[in-house]
Amino acid sequence: MEMRESRAESREESAERGELSREPRGARRKEGDERQAPSAVDLAVEVAGIRMKNPILTASGTFGYAREFEQYMNLNRLGALVVKTITRLPRPGNPPPRVVETPAGMLNAIGLQNVGIETFIREKLPYLRTLQPPLIVNVAGESVEDFRELTKRMADQEGVAGIELNISCPNVAGGLDFSTDPNLAYRVVKAAREATSLPIIPKLSPNVTDISAIAGAVTDGGADAISLINTLVGMAVDVRTRQPKIGNVTGGLSGPAIRPVAVRMVWQVARVVRVPVIGMGGIVTADDALEFLIAGATAVAVGTANFIDPAAAVKVIEGLERYCVANEIPDIRELIGSLQIPRQGDDYGWSAR
Amino acid sequence: MRASVAYNRPISTGYLHLGLAAPDFPTMFRAGEFVMVRPPWTGDPFLPRAFSIYRVSGGGGVSPEGPPRIVEILYKVLGKGTQCLARMQPQQEIEILGPLGNAFTLPDQGVLPVLVAGGIGVPPIAALARQFRISNFEFRNPEVFLGGKTSEDILCVKDFEEAGASVHVTTEDGSLGGRGLLTDFLRPFLFTAQVTRLRIYACGPPGMLTAVARLAEESAVPCEVSVEANMACGFGACMGCAIEVKADVRGYKLVCKDGPVFDSREIVWR
Numbered sequence: 071m072e073m074r075e076s077r078a079e080s081r082e083e084s085a086e087r088g089e090l091s092r093e094p095r096g097a098r099r100k101e102g103d104e105r106q107a108p109s110a111v112d113l114a115v116e117v118a119g120i121r122m123k124n125p126i127l128t129a130s131g132t133f134g135y136a137r138e139f140e141q142y143m144n145l146n147r148l149g150a151l152v153v154k155t156i157t158r159l160p161r162p163g164n165p166p167p168r169v170v171e172t173p174a175g176m177l178n179a180i181g182l183q184n185v186g187i188e189t190f191i192r193e194k195l196p197y198l199r200t201l202q203p204p205l206i207v208n209v210a211g212e213s214v215e216d217f218r219e220l221t222k223r224m225a226d227q228e229g230v231a232g233i234e235l236n237i238s239c240p241n242v243a244g245g246l247d248f249s250t251d252p253n254l255a256y257r258v259v260k261a262a263r264e265a266t267s268l269p270i271i272p273k274l275s276p277n278v279t280d281i282s283a284i285a286g287a288v289t290d291g292g293a294d295a296i297s298l299i300n301t302l303v304g305m306a307v308d309v310r311t312r313q314p315k316i317g318n319v320t321g322g323l324s325g326p327a328i329r330p331v332a333v334r335m336v337w338q339v340a341r342v343v344r345v346p347v348i349g350m351g352g353i354v355t356a357d358d359a360l361e362f363l364i365a366g367a368t369a370v371a372v373g374t375a376n377f378i379d380p381a382a383a384v385k386v387i388e389g390l391e392r393y394c395v396a397n398e399i400p401d402i403r404e405l406i407g408s409l410q411i412p413r414q415g416d417d418y419g420w421s422a423r
Numbered sequence: 424m425r426a427s428v429a430y431n432r433p434i435s436t437g438y439l440h441l442g443l444a445a446p447d448f449p450t451m452f453r454a455g456e457f458v459m460v461r462p463p464w465t466g467d468p469f470l471p472r473a474f475s476i477y478r479v480s481g482g483g484g485v486s487p488e489g490p491p492r493i494v495e496i497l498y499k500v501l502g503k504g505t506q507c508l509a510r511m512q513p514q515q516e517i518e519i520l521g522p523l524g525n526a527f528t529l530p531d532q533g534v535l536p537v538l539v540a541g542g543i544g545v546p547p548i549a550a551l552a553r554q555f556r557i558s559n560f561e562f563r564n565p566e567v568f569l570g571g572k573t574s575e576d577i578l579c580v581k582d583f584e585e586a587g588a589s590v591h592v593t594t595e596d597g598s599l600g601g602r603g604l605l606t607d608f609l610r611p612f613l614f615t616a617q618v619t620r621l622r623i624y625a626c627g628p629p630g631m632l633t634a635v636a637r638l639a640e641e642s643a644v645p646c647e648v649s650v651e652a653n654m655a656c657g658f659g660a661c662m663g664c665a666i667e668v669k670a671d672v673r674g675y676k677l678v679c680k681d682g683p684v685f686d687s688r689e690i691v692w693r
Contacts, residue, residue: 374655378656
């Protein structure tokens, strides 16, 4: 609702006056910013005060630190950039095999391999700052205090528009706990909230009985938006060797295989929380992204599809635009939460509502 | 980039030679580099597959009259991905990404290259032999050791002969060449070679590579290996294709980006 009220003012005018308090400095720093060709439709959305020219983000862990993709796509087309999880210290990651294909998806247990926050700030951030899309950094801690410190350090950096909290990585010891226990989830988000005024976006695990309980806990803790879903814990066995196909035994399932679960969880959560939801899980095409928007997501992230086609995210953006043009939807925000549930006959004895 | 199947023909039992017409693919590649190949499949199989480049033919590609640019790979039908590839027909569209990864380093002059390939590990090694022949440097004619379970696993002998190499074939069942493991024949060669400076280039199944790496260490011959790993993206984003390395603080390198070619001494062999 708030979103619609803020439309009274043209977003371009306010951008030119520099009134976007939470707009990342990095997004403005480039001289002669390319203006996208004028389009008949408005794809722009706003998530927790972060303005995005379209609702397409990259899912953390599937987009490296963006540079890996620069030769395959125009990174400035993205609505926002979410980069791979950063921890306090460098992490070597898990023993191989770390990935295995599964039906319509893959299992991974990378183990949060990353260079650590200080190297990230020194070596990765300067490049990310040269890109236009708002930058959302994703951090993971081993304790509530870790999350507080990581958030504080990241928020101090120029060019960071928001912090996504990875409280749900299934592949590191303890990583999952923060997102399966409402109390812990609340405490992590609260600690991060106290450390910065930047938007805080916890990323939730689908491996829970009641996702709306966790979503409620993190909004109570001060979350400005919610990302969901992270991967589903899964397992695959090589029947020839009788060994698990993943070195870590279990891994996180991603790809189109999990999309129906993700859409359902976005729908469940978007109805009960007051903050925007960033939906993700198996988005490969524009239609996939639309499912999430219609189910209630304000923005969506392309994840595993980036691996099979490094230009996937841009193709989704172009597909969204085509859909809006073809269906005469001038503003993509009309679609958000526009799910139509046909009335069921009373005889069924249950209600889809 | 978009490509289409030019041909997809059997070259031995269970092995096929796939030519992909890809006008935008660079003419020059370095032996060892690979491509990610993805037929227009929709979910299962889901990921693209990595294949070493065997050859790029067709030259210019700009002139419409000229022969089309063809990226060639050889593959063995093993799982879902290769079964799907084996069904591809000429003209069908296919996505390729590449060339990706690093490459074999060329030896110094005077060094005798020892090329070692097991089964479907042969394409990058055949590409390397060809690269030796067309490069401006004068190399010694390579010694080639090809191994397989049976004669059907021995591919590309002609390529090596055309590149001026001496080819030693071994099969486990003795159906072609010497009977036994490739390393049974490589070992005496390495220890009795009259040339002081050798350099091994190897690609093949993990067991063979491990044995070759050990032999290289015993005989103090430098050795480069092209390795394989489960891989999702091929360009360093997924970090899935980790390989354990020695003397590296991170402990792992990525096969797609840091490799697929490694100095055999760098790898922790299991």
